[in-house]
Amino acid sequence: MIRKLNVTGLLCLSIFANCGWAADEQSEPERSEALSQTEQWLTLQREGSQASLNKQNLSGPAMDNIHKRYLDSFTRPIPERFDPGQFNRQ
16 A cells, blocks of 8 residues: 555656646746747847837828828727628628
8 A cells, every 4th residue: 555655656746747847947048048039029029129219200191191090980989799791801
């Protein structure tokens, strides 16, 4: 009976160790070294270290059109439900 408990205990310990619960600190450095290309781009975007120093402005007519579209969006009521059929492709 004692031998069965020891085997069961060892099995449980090996399962917990393999799940990574015991090695959270060790997995973090490996994760930071192996960032995917998407994660690298998102990190650059988040940090802003590669952002342009030149402010990018839109022309007056473009800003007027954007503002008009924004104001016009308030003239239509918000529907009770989303109907995907209202966007039929032609």
